[in-house]
Amino acid sequence: MNNNLKDILTEVLVFPYDVATIENLSEACKTYAEELSLSEYEACVLHLCLDIPDTSFIKAINASTKSTFPVHVYRALAGYVVGLVLSTDQEGVDELLYPLALRNVLKCQQPGSAGIINKCIDSSRFDAIESYWYKNAKIPAIDSDLLKNIYDKDSWEDSSLEIEDQFEHIKSLAKYYCRSEFEKSYAAKTFQPNQEAYAFMNKVAQDLTSHSWLYVSADPVKVFKNINVSGGLATLDTIKTQLRGTDINTNTNIEKTSVFRRYIYSNDYQEIGKKRISPLHFGIAVFYELLYEYLKSENYE
Amino acid sequence: MSEPVNIKLNTEIATPQATQQTEGAIIEESTYRYDALQNVDVNRLSSTRRPTLVTLFGISECGKTTFVGSLFAILCRRPQLLKSTFIDSDTLTGFQRRVHTRFLSEKGLSEPPRTQRRAGSILNIVLGDEHGDNQRMMVFSDLSGEIYNDAASKDEVVLQQTAVKYADKLVIFVDTEKLLPAKNNAYKASFQSLLTRFKENSMFSQNTEYFLVFNKADLVKEKTNKAVEGITDDVEIEKIRDEVTNLWKQRKLSISNIVSPIVAVPSNNIYEICSKGIEYENEDTKLIELFNRLITEKTPASLSPEYNWIQKLVKIK
Numbered sequence: 001m002n003n004n005l006k007d008i009l010t011e012v013l014v015f016p017y018d019v020a021t022i023e024n025l026s027e028a029c030k031t032y033a034e035e036l037s038l039s040e041y042e043a044c045v046l047h048l049c050l051d052i053p054d055t056s057f058i059k060a061i062n063a064s065t066k067s068t069f070p071v072h073v074y075r076a077l078a079g080y081v082v083g084l085v086l087s088t089d090q091e092g093v094d095e096l097l098y099p100l101a102l103r104n105v106l107k108c109q110q111p112g113s114a115g116i117i118n119k120c121i122d123s124s125r126f127d128a129i130e131s132y133w134y135k136n137a138k139i140p141a142i143d144s145d146l147l148k149n150i151y152d153k154d155s156w157e158d159s160s161l162e163i164e165d166q167f168e169h170i171k172s173l174a175k176y177y178c179r180s181e182f183e184k185s186y187a188a189k190t191f192q193p194n195q196e197a198y199a200f201m202n203k204v205a206q207d208l209t210s211h212s213w214l215y216v217s218a219d220p221v222k223v224f225k226n227i228n229v230s231g232g233l234a235t236l237d238t239i240k241t242q243l244r245g246t247d248i249n250t251n252t253n254i255e256k257t258s259v260f261r262r263y264i265y266s267n268d269y270q271e272i273g274k275k276r277i278s279p280l281h282f283g284i285a286v287f288y289e290l291l292y293e294y295l296k297s298e299n300y301e
Numbered sequence: 302m303s304e305p306v307n308i309k310l311n312t313e314i315a316t317p318q319a320t321q322q323t324e325g326a327i328i329e330e331s332t333y334r335y336d337a338l339q340n341v342d343v344n345r346l347s348s349t350r351r352p353t354l355v356t357l358f359g360i361s362e363c364g365k366t367t368f369v370g371s372l373f374a375i376l377c378r379r380p381q382l383l384k385s386t387f388i389d390s391d392t393l394t395g396f397q398r399r400v401h402t403r404f405l406s407e408k409g410l411s412e413p414p415r416t417q418r419r420a421g422s423i424l425n426i427v428l429g430d431e432h433g434d435n436q437r438m439m440v441f442s443d444l445s446g447e448i449y450n451d452a453a454s455k456d457e458v459v460l461q462q463t464a465v466k467y468a469d470k471l472v473i474f475v476d477t478e479k480l481l482p483a484k485n486n487a488y489k490a491s492f493q494s495l496l497t498r499f500k501e502n503s504m505f506s507q508n509t510e511y512f513l514v515f516n517k518a519d520l521v522k523e524k525t526n527k528a529v530e531g532i533t534d535d536v537e538i539e540k541i542r543d544e545v546t547n548l549w550k551q552r553k554l555s556i557s558n559i560v561s562p563i564v565a566v567p568s569n570n571i572y573e574i575c576s577k578g579i580e581y582e583n584e585d586t587k588l589i590e591l592f593n594r595l596i597t598e599k600t601p602a603s604l605s606p607e608y609n610w611i612q613k614l615v616k617i618k
Contacts, residue, residue: 011602014343014354014440015463051349070345112349115602123605 003083003120005029011115012072028064029077032057033084041085047078048116049109054078076116083120337395337421340463343440346391346425352438353598356464359474360453360491361446364516368474368576369424369443370399372592375579376426382589383596388436389427396424399443422464428596437598442468453495459502470510470595473560477517477573480552481524493559500563511566513556514591518573521549570594 005026010016017025036044043054058074069077109117338346346352357365373396376387390396422444429436442464452458465471473496479488499505525545529538560566578585 010351012348012351014346014352015340015467071347072349073344109604110349111601114604115350118602118605 003080003087003122005077005080008076008080008116008119009073011119012070012076012112024065024067025061025069025077026080028061029080030084031064032060033081036081036085041082044078044081044085047075048082049113051075051110051113057081072112075113076120079113079116079120083122086121335390335392335394336398337392337443338423338425339421340423342421343423346438346440348427348438350437350601352425352440353469354440354442354464354467355470355472355595356442356468357444357472357474358449358465359446359476360449360495363446363474363476364576365443365446365474366399366402368472368514368516369441370396370402371576371579371588372441372596373397373424373426374400375584375589375592376428378579378581379584381431382584383593384431385596386429386431386433387426388429388433390425392421392424395421396426399424426596437601439596439598449495450491453491453498456498456502459498459504462499462504465499466504466506468506468509469599470512471505471564472512472514472595473564473566475513475515475556477515477520480515480556481520481549485552489555489559492556496559496563505564509564510570511564512570512572512591512594513560513566514571515553515556515573516576519575519578521545521573 006016006022009022016022032040040054040056043052044057046052047054047057053071053074057078061074061077062068343354357368359365375382376385380387422442424441424443425438426441427436427438444462444464448458448462452462475492476488479485505511525542528541528545532538532541557566557571572587572591574588574591575585576588578588
């Protein structure tokens with residue numbers, strides 16, 4: 001994978017640009033990628049995969065190159081920037097979240113982006129990220145009594161826990177659910193017990209987003225501050241209602257989880273994507289991805 | 302209160318209005334809206350992925366414009382033949398102009414006005430499947446035959462033809478009307494010269510799919526019919542038919558011998574068509590087959606399975 005911009009642009013251009021234009025664009029992208037925030041990175045991911053234009057990025061490229069380009073060119077450039085970011089060493093939570101966000105969105109990419117993705121993102125980079133995931137997202141990060149307390153209660157309020165105090169735990173739990181816990185506790189179970197997981201994850205998300213402090217607090221939750229999940233038609237509550245239907249068989253469960261996937265990946269991104277999506281929501285999205293794949297494998301494979 | 306709008310009804314026949322010309326601008330450039338585009342406009346056609354570029358290649362009067370006009374007429378009239386839905390075009394005027402050209406040519410009302418040397422040559426269509434889904438854009442390069450005539454002797458003209466170099470599908474037209482007569486050496490020489498010059502300038506790509514099209518192939522049948530006119534002996538008629546058939550085979554072979562050292566054309570990419578053959582419910586089947594081949598998009602890239610780590614995880618479990 002050489003992340004060659006000229007080659008990437010052939011995915012959208014009928015006639016290639018001249019060398020000088022390519023170099024100009026390449027420099028502009030490198031400059032932009034040098035100091036990229038999480039939200040800017042996510043915006044590029046959304047631009048690449050879901051074709052949600054990142055106007056800040058477009059303006060930055062225009063300012064840097066002193067020129068404008070066709071809309072589809074910016075999508076290829078966003079892919080180039082994502083590839084550049086992944087090719088550098090990320091540390092800590094960034095290392096975990098950047099690729100996680102990307103890989104979730106990759107799964108719902110729109111027609112026209114696959115060619116760019118294949119050319120600009122080195123999938124081998126994900127192996128290292130997954131190793132990191134296994135080592136650092138273990139359940140011991142959360143006290144077992146706390147976990148039991150959460151499980152035993154019907155709602156977050158019943159647990160008498162302060163959500164702000166438990167924020168890091170919740171994040172870990174969300175990550176944990178995405179992988180180990182699902183495999184260990186839910187993979188062999190039927191749908192009914194899984195309802196607990198749906199309910200729990202939705203409650204966490206809903207409780208979390210219902211707290212006003214979330215929108216004004218500084219780091220580490222500042223990335224959440226522009227989220228307004230209840231602003232769109234497809235709210236978490238709606239999704240929860242859909243998922244918690246009692247008379248649905250496993251086949252329709254797949255459809256139900258698909259509803260959530262579409263929500264998380266499409267409606268959600270298009271509604272709130274422009275305001276960025278939170279790492280926690282990505283965690284939840286992964287959880288549903290696993291559940292969806294599991295249900296699918298149980299029925300069709 | 303807003304100012305009244307001064308509306309002037311125009312009862313005259315519309316004529317194209319001259320646009321402001323920049324220095325050195327070309328006088329033949331179209332002033333109609335939605336007319337054929339120039340090469341420089343192609344990258345600005347809005348599409349989620351790279352459109353498929355089909356380039357029509359051949360010296361003047363070989364029927365390229367009639368061919369693309371017929372394609373548009375079929376898409377409007379009987380799209381089911383092409384298993385496609387016509388959704389949109391940025392060059393509707395350009396297409397209509399070509400349909401009109403085809404109409405004039407068919408009716409013999411006047412000399413078909415050939416594509417202007419400097420007029421826009423790029424036409425585009427957005428197609429969907431029979432249900433209008435899976436939309437994709439096709440771009441056609443219908444360059445003036447005179448430019449190809451010039452290219453046969455000028456390298457600088459050859460190098461300007463980016464639509465040849467970056468074509469996904471390139472259709473090489475052979476004019477049966479000029480190939481069929483005994484005195485066809487001049488035609489074959491110019492045909493060979495054209496191909497050779499593009500080859501020598503590395504304008505033919507290995508990524509391109511090549512088609513060889515003998516257009517106006519109905520003239521072969523016409524020639525046979527003329528030859529047997531007034532003859533009543535069946536044996537004699539059969540003999541004459543065989544002679545014309547063999548003659549036509551030799552002619553085609555001579556063209557294949559010119560083409561094969563230059564570009565690789567698979568045998569199933571060689572067609573004999575009549576580009577005017579779109580009479581309703583009596584369409585030229587080979588023409589329709591070729592249209593179908595040309596508007597079929599190369600399978601778009603799908604995301605590599607390496608990226609689907611969740612699927613992998615479930616499998617491991």
